[in-house]
Amino acid sequence: MLFLIFKIIGIIILSVLTAVVLFLCYLLFSPLTYKAAGEITDRKSLVISAHDMLRFVSFTFRYTDGEKESSLVLLWGLIKKGKANKADSHEEAEEVKPIAVSEEDAAGGEPSGQGAQIIKPQDDDDLKPDDAAVEEEEAPDEDSVSDEEREFMDAVTKEAYASASEVKVSLSDRIDRSVEKVQDGAKKASAAWDELNDTRNQEAIAYICRQAVILIKKILPRIEMADVDYALSEPDLTGELTGALALCPCCYGRKVHLSPDFAAAEAFVRGEVRLRGDIRLFRVVWFALKLILHKDCRRLYKKIRRG
Numbered sequence: 001m002l003f004l005i006f007k008i009i010g011i012i013i014l015s016v017l018t019a020v021v022l023f024l025c026y027l028l029f030s031p032l033t034y035k036a037a038g039e040i041t042d043r044k045s046l047v048i049s050a051h052d053m054l055r056f057v058s059f060t061f062r063y064t065d066g067e068k069e070s071s072l073v074l075l076w077g078l079i080k081k082g083k084a085n086k087a088d089s090h091e092e093a094e095e096v097k098p099i100a101v102s103e104e105d106a107a108g109g110e111p112s113g114q115g116a117q118i119i120k121p122q123d124d125d126d127l128k129p130d131d132a133a134v135e136e137e138e139a140p141d142e143d144s145v146s147d148e149e150r151e152f153m154d155a156v157t158k159e160a161y162a163s164a165s166e167v168k169v170s171l172s173d174r175i176d177r178s179v180e181k182v183q184d185g186a187k188k189a190s191a192a193w194d195e196l197n198d199t200r201n202q203e204a205i206a207y208i209c210r211q212a213v214i215l216i217k218k219i220l221p222r223i224e225m226a227d228v229d230y231a232l233s234e235p236d237l238t239g240e241l242t243g244a245l246a247l248c249p250c251c252y253g254r255k256v257h258l259s260p261d262f263a264a265a266e267a268f269v270r271g272e273v274r275l276r277g278d279i280r281l282f283r284v285v286w287f288a289l290k291l292i293l294h295k296d297c298r299r300l301y302k303k304i305r306r307g
Contacts (some may be wrong), residue, residue, distance in 0.1 A: 028285065030054070031278035036221065039272045195303065204296035215287045221277030225255040228271030231264035238262050 034050040043065050051058040058073040071082040195201050232238045242260045245251050251258060261268075291297045 026054075028282040029280065031280050033276070033278045034221070035277075036275040037273070040270055041272075200296045201300050201303075204294065204300040207294055208291060208297060211287055211290055215283060218283055219277065219279055221275040223250055223253060223256055224274040224276050226253075226271070226273045227257045228269065228273065229259045229261060230269045230271075231261035232267045233265075235262040238264075 030053040032050060032052055035048070037047045039045045044063075045065070046061075046063040048061045049059065055073075056075060060071050060073075062069045068085040069082070070084075071080065073080050196205075230238075230241070232241060238260050239262070242258075245258060250256075
């Protein structure tokens with residue numbers, strides 16, 4: 001009986017470990033495929049989708065003439081989440097209420113309604129100030145200022161001088177801090193330049209760049225189909241763009257057709273493009289392991305961490 005219990009427990013543990021190993025292998029080696037298809041003709045549309053090999057997770061994004069729609073499907077449709085954002089094609093017109101105008105107002109008469117008043121312009125004589133009022137508003141003499149007012153003016157002057165001195169001190173402190181920051185930055189830049197001149201650090205940086213280029217090449221999408229007509233505002237600019245595209249290896253293929261229009265008076269782009277790519281997690285893990293196992297990369301990482 002005891003042997004049977006241990007046997008059942010062992011089978012359960014072994015099955016759980018097997019499931020975990022299979023799940024990790026699926027995560028590492030299963031490709032995450034992504035696709036993109038764009039079309040510019042009478043309408044503008046874009047479709048981006050991504051899914052794993054067994055389609056446990058599937059994501060789709062669609063854009064068509066201002067209408068956006070996204071959906072997320074988990075476990076073959078057991079869990080679905082979607083969001084749509086439709087553009088308003090017809091804007092609601094604002095209601096403009098008519099203003100009632102009476103017959104008297106239309107005829108140029110007096111305005112109708114309660115509380116209506118007519119404001120007449122004043123004469124030039126009414127706008128002139130009186131001489132007596134001007135004499136009353138003359139500035140007071142210095143003898144008329146009291147001692148309390150003088151003390152108040154002296155206190156205000158002292159406070160103004162004190163605040164000005166504080167502002168001066170704060171500005172000088174800020175200038176000193178900025179100078180210190182610039183000096184620290186120059187020291188760090190000189191130290192970084194010295195580190196870059198080290199041959200081992202240069203080898204580490206070159207190794208990281210080479211491995212990153214290899215990883216990016218594996219992740220970048222491939223052109224499945226492209227049929228594009230294009231033109232710029234001038235024929236010479238169209239020719240320069242065509243020459244630049246001719247230098248790109250991705251523009252050469254059986255299903256890639258690029259047609260320049262040198263006679264067009266306006267710039268345009270019309271056509272359809274389809275891209276496809278895949279991402280595998282084990283490539284990213286292998287890239288990280290290569291950097292960790294490289295001696296110069298470890299040495300450079302330790303120096304960067306120390307500051």
